[in-house]
Amino acid sequence: DHRSVPGGSVWLKETSEDKASCPTNTAGDARHDGTEADGLPESHHPDTRQDLTGLFIEKxxxxxxxxxxNITFISKVSTINLLKKPTVRWFKGKWMDLAGKAGKHLQLKETYDRNTKVYTFEMQIIGAKPNYAGAYRCEVSSRDKFDSCNFDLVVHEARATEEFDIRAAFRRT
Incomplete structure (x- = not known):
């Protein structure tokens, strides 16, 4: 690295300490075909943007x-470094806010532990139906801080009970 200073120029030698303080692009060079230099599609790389604020202590x-x-999804947020109580929003898909859907099949709970200063947010799905399957998202915000986490729900069909054929009882053997 060559820098000019009044009265001449100075050559600077890059040290390992300088490298540690400078952020670098470790994800690789993006290509125009949607893949990165390592050959994997961009969608197969972990989304590290969610960890920038780190509000979640449990996602x-x-x-x-x-x-x-029934199934319950839990998120926990520490309030030690927050000036204001965090607010949580649960979404299904990209935009459907689940706050207005709470009722018989969806319960949203919030608890606070004064000793650990941790908020626990729960979303409980009661009596799951096949159309409940899909992508979900939990967003937490507190003043200028924001964090988001994506997760999925898979709903399996109920196990079929062994059908009883009444005709078999009357068949002659």
Whole structure:
């Protein structure tokens, strides 16, 4: 690196300390065909943008449920470094805000532990139906801080009970 200073120029030698303080693009060079230099599509790389603010201390994880059963998704947020109480929003798909959908099949809960200063946010799906499957998102915000986490729900069909053929009882053997 060559820099000019009054009265001449100075050559600077880059040290490992300088490299550590300068952010670099470690994801690779993006190509125009939607892949990166390592050959994987951009969508197969982890989304690290969600970790920039780091409000979550526990993120909701993807889950599976059988039709008619219940499932609960949990997120936890520490308020030690927050000036204001965090607010949480749960979404299905890209835009459907689930706050207005709470009721018989969807319960949203919030608890606060004063000792650990941790808020626990829960979304409980009661009596899952096949159309509940899909992508979900949890967003947490507090003043100028924001964090988001994506997760999925897979709903399996109810296990078929062994059908009883009444004709078999009357067949002659």
């Amino acid at each position: 909701p994880v993807s889950g599976e449920v059988t039709v008619g059963e």
